[in-house]
Amino acid sequence: MIEAIANLLKVLNSETEPGQISLALCLAMIAGFTPVLSPHNLLVLLLVLVLRVNLSAFLLGWAFFSGVAYLLDPLFHRIGLGILTAPALTALWTGWYNTAWFRLDRLNNTVVMGSLLFSLAAFIPAFFLFNLLIRRYRDNLLAWVRKSRIVKALEASKFYSVYQSVSGWRGGAA
């Protein structure tokens, strides 16, 4: 975990394209919000591995969003219930209910459907938001962070040695 945080800090502080970090976080959002054993997460894993996104950002984001998902489960349930029981969509869901992929992915489950829809809807806004935040961080906070006492203290700790050990790795894309 320490290694992953160190790696993320290194990526954030490097010249890595912000989009690669943002995309990793957005994919982590899908994997984290939806139940981990859902088959659609295999597709997420494929995208994470094939697209040049930051793996550390993905792993940390996955852990973070999985934790947040426990808090958001009631919201996901409401969204899923509303969508799946909407009379206007009954014909659509009935058709899809009779397909193997829909049942295999348990998309008739309110939490699965709600969390997937929520994460897909939030995907593009979150991508641009993360991009914006990373750029703002690099422009405004990076210099201050490097000089801060906390970072100085960290530099003297085990954490810094880990940071150093990964600092030679290839920038961000890992």
Next chain:
Amino acid sequence: MKGWIRWKGLIAFAVAVVMIVLVWFLAVDAVVRRVIETAGTRAVGARVDLAAADLSLFPTGLTLAGLAVTNPDAPLENAVEVGKMTMDLDPGYLIRRKVIVNNLQIEGLAFNTPRKTSGEVPGLARKNREGKERQLAETAKAGVEKVCGTFTMPSLSQPDVKAILAKESLDSIAMARELDQALKAEQAKWEKELERLADEKTLAEYKARIEKIKGSGGSLGSILGAAGEVQQLQADIKKDLDRLEAAKKTFTTDFNDYQARVRSLAKAPAKDIQRLTNKYSISPEGLSNMSQLIFGQRLCSWVQTAEEWYARIEPYMAKTSGGGEEKPEERTPLRGEGKNIRFAESPPMPDFLVRNLKINAALPVGNLTGKAENVTLDQHILGRPMTFAFLGREMKRIASLNLAGTANFVKPDAPRNDAKLTVKGLGLENLPLLDEEVLPLTLRQATGNLNLNLETVGNVLDAALKANFSSAEFDAKTAGKAAIAEALQKALSGVDQFSLNADIAGTLQAYTVDVSSDLDKILKSAVGQLVKKEVAKFQAQLEQKISAQLQGPMQQAQGSLSGLGGIETELTHRLNLGDNLLKGLKLPF
């Protein structure tokens, strides 16, 4: 764009997928075994052990070996044991999270086998047992109240009339006493009524008024005044006479009724005698269906056992889980896991279905093979009933057994089930039939063929059993000196073959078992005359004793009736006096 693609990632993905598949292959059998044991233990309330599970993908199937389900009421015994269970699963439906078994073969099915170690799970066992004990107690109580309590052998010995009359209250005596009380109350009522009616004194006053009118002078004014008084007097006398007339009419009606009731007292003992005869003495009618007494209790207990099992299974078979409905239906799993919404399927398919089931069971009576089709708890979704057929050949004490039927819960609110059982060469040995002190009866041996047709429609049960037995040998031992019991014993000892018919009808909660047999004729002819003589003797004794007891209260009632007759005499006397007065009252011109 090239900068966004990491082709090596494909290899990493492939490796990850292979790893997942490898782990699944290595762990899946153990996981399946564990899941079956855990879920089974929780459901049964006692240990469910599984020696091995083998899940294969190509072809898709599951094989279970060494399945042992502990009997929760006897932890050192397995309720069910299965040697091997082979399932051929439908992979298409498995992806849709439905377990559709095309073929299920069960080999080495055995019941009530011993366990090496106790299969009790303390926490679960307690809960389960409490529920079962409560259920069994309720069922047993209901059973006794329903049918089986009525199979009581009448007393075959001569009842003690003195002891019976000491404990029984007689309606005839109660009737005589009630009538006496009523007559006395009537007497008091009419005596009061007589006080209110015109009596001799009142009539004497009328007479004095008449004399006074007659003595009043002959002037025109006095004559005219007397005419007015005479009219007034006539009206007064007429009014009193009308009241007397009405009272007499009412009295006569009541008196005639009381006379009839006193007369009917003489017949009252007959009802008591009949009631006590029915209660304490064997009647020729009672003997006309001895087979009901002999076989009814045994048959009833079998029907009860079958009904108890049906009651246990029926709630599962008739449950409705939806799925085949047009509207989406919500199902609530564990908290925090959301809800599974079900939509209409085409074609509708239950979550669990065994299309073809083959069973090879090792029962204590021998081997039984069978097959069943469409085994599911959701027949309303499948739209087809479950059919079953079992066959037993050269079993112990049974030459052949055929059982075939249908369990139709396609309409859960109106289930229709039928079964046909044919047993040939059924050997019965030492079968207790009657556990009565006066005539304990056991069927020592018999060989029979029987046919049972059973049908349930909704809650209505209809079954017919026809059986023929040969090489029969009854073991009846008489206790005491009951002549009828001895005669029955003698008649039964001569029976070599007999037929038996039973009709079971009613509802599943309240049914009757009507048994008839050609034994009835044999037994009736053997003891019929004897029973008539015994009954006549008993009735004569009763009549003598009851008449003696009734004599006193009846005489009292007759005395009270005579007293009441005085009221009529008095009323007649007053009416006569009044009539005479009225006749003698004429105008003085």
